[in-house]
Amino acid sequence: MELTFWGATDDVTGSMTFLHTxxxxxxxxxxxxxxxNDSEKINKLIPPIEPSTIEAIIITHAHLDxxxxxxRMVKKGFRGRIYCTPPTSKLMQIILMDxxxxxxxxxxxxxxxxxxxxxxxxxxxxxxxxxxxGAKLHFIPAGHxxxxxxxxxxxDDKKIVFSGDLGRFxxxxxxxxxxxxxxxxxxxxxTYGNRVRESSLHEDLEKFLKKVATEKRIGIIASFAVxxxxxxxxxxxxxxxxxxxxxxxxxxxxxxxxxANNVYKRYRDLTLYSEDVYDALSDIDAIEFQKEWESLxxxxxxxxxxxxxxxxxxxxxxxxxxxxxxxxxxxxxLAGYQGADTPGRSLLAGSRTLVGPDDEVFEWNGEIWHSDxxxxxxxxxxxxxWVMPSQAKKVFLLHGESSAKEILKGKIKEAGxxxxxxxxxxxxxxx
Ligand SMILES: [Zn+2]
Numbered sequence: 001m002e003l004t005f006w007g008a009t010d011d012v013t014g015s016m017t018f019l020h021t022x023x024x025x026x027x028x029x030x031x032x033x034x035x036x037n038d039s040e041k042i043n044k045l046i047p048p049i050e051p052s053t054i055e056a057i058i059i060t061h062a063h064l065d066x067x068x069x070x071x072r073m074v075k076k077g078f079r080g081r082i083y084c085t086p087p088t089s090k091l092m093q094i095i096l097m098d099x100x101x102x103x104x105x106x107x108x109x110x111x112x113x114x115x116x117x118x119x120x121x122x123x124x125x126x127x128x129x130x131x132x133x134g135a136k137l138h139f140i141p142a143g144h145x146x147x148x149x150x151x152x153x154x155x156d157d158k159k160i161v162f163s164g165d166l167g168r169f170x171x172x173x174x175x176x177x178x179x180x181x182x183x184x185x186x187x188x189x190x191t192y193g194n195r196v197r198e199s200s201l202h203e204d205l206e207k208f209l210k211k212v213a214t215e216k217r218i219g220i221i222a223s224f225a226v227x228x229x230x231x232x233x234x235x236x237x238x239x240x241x242x243x244x245x246x247x248x249x250x251x252x253x254x255x256x257x258x259x260a261n262n263v264y265k266r267y268r269d270l271t272l273y274s275e276d277v278y279d280a281l282s283d284i285d286a287i288e289f290q291k292e293w294e295s296l297x298x299x300x301x302x303x304x305x306x307x308x309x310x311x312x313x314x315x316x317x318x319x320x321x322x323x324x325x326x327x328x329x330x331x332x333x334l335a336g337y338q339g340a341d342t343p344g345r346s347l348l349a350g351s352r353t354l355v356g357p358d359d360e361v362f363e364w365n366g367e368i369w370h371s372d373x374x375x376x377x378x379x380x381x382x383x384x385x386w387v388m389p390s391q392a393k394k395v396f397l398l399h400g401e402s403s404a405k406e407i408l409k410g411k412i413k414e415a416g417x418x419x420x421x422x423x424x425x426x427x428x429x430x431x
Contacts, residue, residue, distance in 0.1 A: 001431040028151060060165070066164065146174070161187070190404050254308045332369070
């Protein structure tokens with residue numbers, strides 16, 4: 001077999017790795033580069049393998065940096081099948097439809113290309129074996145988000161495991177995922193290869209919820225619409241059940257989050273607290289019409305608003321920030337990592353200037369809270385704990401800033417796997 005590395009080599013996003021099995025090409029993940037100034041340039045590069053010759057695309061999970069290039073591949077001639085788990089298929093449709101709206105410019109792709117892509121999807125459950133290009137494949141759980149998987153590929157006497165994105169072992173609503181199975185080669189992510197999570201998610205969220213309730217504040221939570229939103233809404237629901245004295249009105253304003261809620265409800269049995277997930281996502285007070293939004297504008301605290309996007313790059317959150325920007329007691333909670341060149345990151349760097357939904361420039365005068373405890377990625381210790389049982393001869397590291405990859409490389413070698421490689425874009429390796 002032969003691996004050709006392409007996406008997520010010099011960067012954290014845009015996952016894309018080609019595997020030639022000896023009889024055909026498989027593409028593992030087909031993501032869009034996003035989040036920094038080079039993304040646009042990277043997305044314009046032509047992948048090294050002609051799309052019409054790729055037999056199948058395997059998707060580990062629904063995030064845009066693992067799926068967002070699919071409609072582009074289809075537009076360029078890919079007509080094979082796309083394989084993933086059933087929840088990934090549903091979440092991916094929501095994410096790609098949203099992405100189509102943002103990528104219409106320059107004729108990159110649009111909803112027509114997404115509509116051609118979706119019928120190519122074929123789903124398999126975890127551990128169900130399927131065959132492509134003479135290789136046997138199956139998915140195993142990866143934690144991270146609903147439906148997320150690692151991919152195991154076996155051909156002749158060789159076994160390769162692709163990690164996809166790995167979750168934490170103590171995810172608040174997902175079951176802990178298994179360690180990496182024994183393998184010859186492991187291709188793994190290294191996003192938090194240099195980080196050890198220190199803050200506690202439950203503590204950080206409780207502090208915020210109690211403050212909003214007791215001091216009658218306006219609390220605005222910036223959240224990703226898919227996965228983070230459902231986790232937060234479930235945790236808020238659980239907290240209010242446990243401490244009714246702190247219960248306040250919670251509203252959600254994000255059509256994409258609402259759509260993702262339905263997928264989480266449908267597959268709630270894959271979560272740790274299926275009843276809580278169902279109740280939290282069923283009872284939520286969703287703002288859908290202009291009239292409801294108008295009625296909120298004059299409201300005083302306590303009130304909690306959950307909206308997207310998580311890094312303030314778009315979505316409906318802007319209208320809440322604009323509405324309460326002069327309320328010095330309002331709290332904006334940035335629930336997670338803030339990418340380079342995003343408004344969220346510039347707030348953390350000390351700026352207070354934001355741009356509203358109709359390009360209004362304003363200063364945010366409320367408080368800003370940030371917690372990295374909400375991350376759905378394994379940290380350094382968890383990445384090591386996951387990979388070492390594989391007893392792999394070779395580990396390839398992707399999906400991390402270079403310092404994260406270098407530091408994790410050192411740790412893995414120290415733990416006993418001698419050959420750890422950081423591949424460059426376009427580099428090929430015989431397996
Ligand atoms: Zn992910």
